[in-house]
Amino acid sequence: MGVIAEQLSATFPLTYSEAIVAMGAAILGIAAGMLGALAVLQGRSLVGDALAHSALPGVAVAFIVTGAKDPASLLAGAILAGIVGAFMIVGIERTSRIRPDAAIGVVLSSFFALGIVLLTYISNTGGAQQAGLDTYLFGQAAGIVERDVEIMAVMAGGAALVVVAFFRIFKTVLFDRSFASSLGVPVKIVELATTALLVVAIVIGLRTVGAILMVAMLITPTVVARQFTNRLVWLLPVAALVGATVGITGALASSQAEVPTGPVIVLVGVSLAVLAILFAPGRGVAWRAATLARARRRENTSGVLVALETAMHHGAPPTPRELALASGRSARSVRRGLRDLSRAGLVQRDEGRVILNERGAAAAHAALESRRLWSAWLEHGWRLDLPDAREADPRDLRASLGDDAVDQLVVLEREATA
Amino acid sequence: MTTLFSDDVTIILTAGLVATACAILGVFLVLRRVALMGDAVSHAVLPGIVAVFLLTESRAPFPMIVGAALFAILCVLAIEWLRGTGLLRADAAIGLVFPALFALGVLGIHRYAGNIHLDLDSTIYGEIAFAPFRTVEIGGVLVAQSLIISGAVAIVNLALVVLLWKELKATTFDPEFSKSVGLNPTWVSRMLLVAVSITAVTAFESVGAILVVALLIVPAAAAYLLTDRLWAMVAIAVGIGWISAVVGYTGAVQADASIAGAMGVTAAVLFGVALIASPKYGLLARRIALHRRRRATRPVAAQEG
Numbered sequence: 001m002g003v004i005a006e007q008l009s010a011t012f013p014l015t016y017s018e019a020i021v022a023m024g025a026a027i028l029g030i031a032a033g034m035l036g037a038l039a040v041l042q043g044r045s046l047v048g049d050a051l052a053h054s055a056l057p058g059v060a061v062a063f064i065v066t067g068a069k070d071p072a073s074l075l076a077g078a079i080l081a082g083i084v085g086a087f088m089i090v091g092i093e094r095t096s097r098i099r100p101d102a103a104i105g106v107v108l109s110s111f112f113a114l115g116i117v118l119l120t121y122i123s124n125t126g127g128a129q130q131a132g133l134d135t136y137l138f139g140q141a142a143g144i145v146e147r148d149v150e151i152m153a154v155m156a157g158g159a160a161l162v163v164v165a166f167f168r169i170f171k172t173v174l175f176d177r178s179f180a181s182s183l184g185v186p187v188k189i190v191e192l193a194t195t196a197l198l199v200v201a202i203v204i205g206l207r208t209v210g211a212i213l214m215v216a217m218l219i220t221p222t223v224v225a226r227q228f229t230n231r232l233v234w235l236l237p238v239a240a241l242v243g244a245t246v247g248i249t250g251a252l253a254s255s256q257a258e259v260p261t262g263p264v265i266v267l268v269g270v271s272l273a274v275l276a277i278l279f280a281p282g283r284g285v286a287w288r289a290a291t292l293a294r295a296r297r298r299e300n301t302s303g304v305l306v307a308l309e310t311a312m313h314h315g316a317p318p319t320p321r322e323l324a325l326a327s328g329r330s331a332r333s334v335r336r337g338l339r340d341l342s343r344a345g346l347v348q349r350d351e352g353r354v355i356l357n358e359r360g361a362a363a364a365h366a367a368l369e370s371r372r373l374w375s376a377w378l379e380h381g382w383r384l385d386l387p388d389a390r391e392a393d394p395r396d397l398r399a400s401l402g403d404d405a406v407d408q409l410v411v412l413e414r415e416a417t418a
Numbered sequence: 419m420t421t422l423f424s425d426d427v428t429i430i431l432t433a434g435l436v437a438t439a440c441a442i443l444g445v446f447l448v449l450r451r452v453a454l455m456g457d458a459v460s461h462a463v464l465p466g467i468v469a470v471f472l473l474t475e476s477r478a479p480f481p482m483i484v485g486a487a488l489f490a491i492l493c494v495l496a497i498e499w500l501r502g503t504g505l506l507r508a509d510a511a512i513g514l515v516f517p518a519l520f521a522l523g524v525l526g527i528h529r530y531a532g533n534i535h536l537d538l539d540s541t542i543y544g545e546i547a548f549a550p551f552r553t554v555e556i557g558g559v560l561v562a563q564s565l566i567i568s569g570a571v572a573i574v575n576l577a578l579v580v581l582l583w584k585e586l587k588a589t590t591f592d593p594e595f596s597k598s599v600g601l602n603p604t605w606v607s608r609m610l611l612v613a614v615s616i617t618a619v620t621a622f623e624s625v626g627a628i629l630v631v632a633l634l635i636v637p638a639a640a641a642y643l644l645t646d647r648l649w650a651m652v653a654i655a656v657g658i659g660w661i662s663a664v665v666g667y668t669g670a671v672q673a674d675a676s677i678a679g680a681m682g683v684t685a686a687v688l689f690g691v692a693l694i695a696s697p698k699y700g701l702l703a704r705r706i707a708l709h710r711r712r713r714a715t716r717p718v719a720a721q722e723g
Contacts, residue, residue, distance in 0.1 A: 043508075043509055045507070045509045045510045046509045092693065096699060096701070097642065097643065098642065098693075101452070101453045102451075102635060102638075104454060105453040105454055105456070105635035105636075105639070106636050109631045109682060110632065110636060110683070112629070113632050113685075113686060114682075115679075116678070117670070117673070117679035120675040120676035121674065124674045212517075215517055216513060216517035223505075223506050227505060259525060263524045263528075266521040267522065267525070270515075270518040273514055277500070277503060283505060
């Protein structure tokens with residue numbers, strides 16, 4: 001570990017201890033991203049919150065028993081307590097009438113209360129020895145030393161190996177529990193393993209992010225990754241990458257500003273998640289809104305075009321006002337449509353009147369034709385004789401359905417009208 | 419001038435009143451399956467408290483309540499917005515919003531910890547042990563300020579629940595019916611969560627930001643195991659809250675540990691007892707009932723066979 005850290009501090013403008021912090025944060029991010037995904041995709045991300053809180057009394061008990069701040073034994077205590085917490089959540093849910101949300105809440109607050117009692121007990125009775133146990137609440141990346149990183153690396157590596165080795169099994173159980181059990185997959189054991197892995201991820205993050213905010217570190221990488229991919233094979237590595245980025249950024253920023261690491265990491269991660277939710281290509285809220293606005297605008301323009309063609313057909317070229325009246329559109333939407341049409345060179349203005357030119361007339365006919373085809377598809381589409389399944393796109397039926405289908409449609413429509 | 423109560427009694431009364439205020443609301447959180455929204459809201463009030471503290475440089479209760487309620491509403495709306503995008507699950511939405519708000523609060527406290535009388539430890543543990551020291555004079559006797567505040571919140575919550583009893587009951591147990599008679603369950607839920615945030619901010623001083631959750635959820639969940647009647651559930655939850663206050667304080671003083679933590683642990687133990695020994699829904703009772711049913715059906719099955 002030391003060698004890598006020296007390498008890092010030689011390559012990047014980091015001190016040796018900053019390099020250690022960055023490595024610890026990266027390992028945490030990778031573990032939390034990858035293992036958190038398993039819980040988030042099952043809709044059990046808040047179980048992670050409860051388990052993170054229940055790790056706290058584990059740390060305290062381990063300290064009371066061993067009387068020393070050895071990271072290995074403290075983390076072992078945390079793992080044990082986390083697993084006990086997990087069993088209690090499942091036990092309360094399964095054996096009583098308490099619903100999952102209340103079961104999570106009860107375990108979370110009970111363990112945390114116990115942890116607080118033990119921590120205050122330790123700090124009121126122990127001497128200077130105990131100093132620093134409260135970094136487990138909000139995390140303090142600056143306090144991480146080589147030995148911590150070694151332990152974290154071993155745990156994260158082991159967990160990653162398990163996920164890679166049993167990837168297919170995890171995938172099957174994650175997406176279809178009953179299908180998996182019909183295949184003979186031991187679903188309960190797999191779920192137990194998922195929870196155990198979750199506890200491992202939490203324990204890795206305990207020193208850096210702290211028990212209270214760890215849940216966000218489990219969720220954010222998956223939320224970000226989920227906006228960019230639909231496939232689990234990609235989701236896990238992307239989540240790990242996002243986790244590592246968030247971890248390194250937050251840990252370095254917080255140790256420079258000398259504030260608790262957990263809040264900084266959480267704020268970095270959540271901002272990233274909000275950005276992804278807003279702007280992810282294809283899925284993001286802003287992206288979808290822009291696509292919708294473009295589609296509406298296109299519809300409006302084509303509607304104004306058709307209305308103009310109809311008006312020209314009936315007599316003199318209309319003014320925009322007359323066009324609005326005749327087509328039943330608002331003056332604003334007609335103005336907008338006309339602006340788009342004249343930009344495309346389909347209409348001309350003459351003394352306040354709008355004239356469709358030759359190209360415009362052709363475009364209007366094409367638009368009418370496409371509308372007619374679409375209603376023909378809606379009416380007769382089911383009678384088409386096609387060799388395969390095709391998806392119709394109202395914007396371009398010919399391209400999406402194929403020439404053979406459209407020709408059949410035209411014939412069917414003619415028969416119907418005849 | 420005389421003080422109205424001794425220090426011990428003041429602390430226990432304050433704790434009991436905080437627990438009462440929490441338990442009354444917690445019952446509805448548990449029944450409406452939004453226990454974790456209560457958790458989220460009580461975390462989310464922290465930045466509100468800190469912001470008001472920084473702006474007004476005082477701990478006056480009213481501005482704090484306003485600040486906290488604003489952030490609670492922000493938290494609820496943010497969670498609803500994230501859910502509405504359909505891009506992530508409801509639980510992930512909760513898990514994104516409240517840690518972010520809580521993190522803001524923690525950073526604010528840490529940044530200005532030197533200037534204001536607010537620190538991370540009191541955020542988490544609360545300072546109920548100091549409750550007797552801040553007093554106000556009422557009618558010639560000194561009464562602890564926190565006692566008055568927590569009493570007021572307990573009364574307000576009680577009044578809220580009594581006045582809206584029908585509405586709460588209908589929207590909790592039959593949201594479809596309540597919609598059909600013109601009650602909006604979403605608005606009732608939001609109002610409940612705002613009440614939770616106000617309770618959380620006043621409880622904040624005495625039991626800390628996180629242990630509020632223990633007093634909200636645990637007594638109510640335990641009461642849910644013990645009864646089927648709503649009013650009985652409220653009464654039992656309040657009772658468990660008071661037992662937690664008394665036993666928790668005594669235990670904490672003896673072990674020299676956090677009073678708020680000890681209250682939470684007591685409530686947890688009581689929940690455990692209810693889980694195992696509840697006469698109707700406890701593990702033991704169910705075991706026995708199952709055993710009896712098996713015994714009763716065995717001869718019938720043999721005869722039929």
